[in-house]
Amino acid sequence: MARILSIDYGKKRTGLAVTDPLQIIAGGLATVATSELMSFLDSYIAKEPVELIVIGKPVQPNGKPSENLARVEQFVALWKKTHPGLPIEYYDERFTSVIAHKTMIDGGLKRKARQNKALVDEISATIILEDYMKFKNP
Helix, strand or coil: CCEEEEEECCCCEEEEEEECCCCCCEEEEEEEEHHHHHHHHHHHHHHCCEEEEEEEECECCCCCECCCHHHHHHHHHHHHHHCCCCCEEEEECCCHHHHHHHHHHHCCCCHHHHCCHHHHHHHHHHHHHHHHHHHHCC
8 A cells, every 4th residue: 555645735845744654643744845745755755655645624613614725726736736646635624723732732832842833834734644544444
């Protein structure tokens, strides 16, 4: 089997998470500058087999598109054009940042550590991936 990689796409930073090769456990991979995302992913998939990319679909709690959705859709279109052999799927990312902050509090992280936006992005990507895995394998 190959890994599944998830993306919490942001305007400035993007959080990434990945499964183990058996797709049992999801873990944070990195947070990268969004401007460097494509080159980071190209490098990663050259080293590790990835069978699917899951990207958070940013929608508001009422289901309407968030302001970031247009940027995410542009990235997905570029990905499909440049990497037609590696599928990318949307997955609802509502409340992942809230859950990430709660996870950090529950994990005992101090206030200063919880203010690390890069860490929040990576944890959010992990939550997207964990939720996706539960949805696909109930």
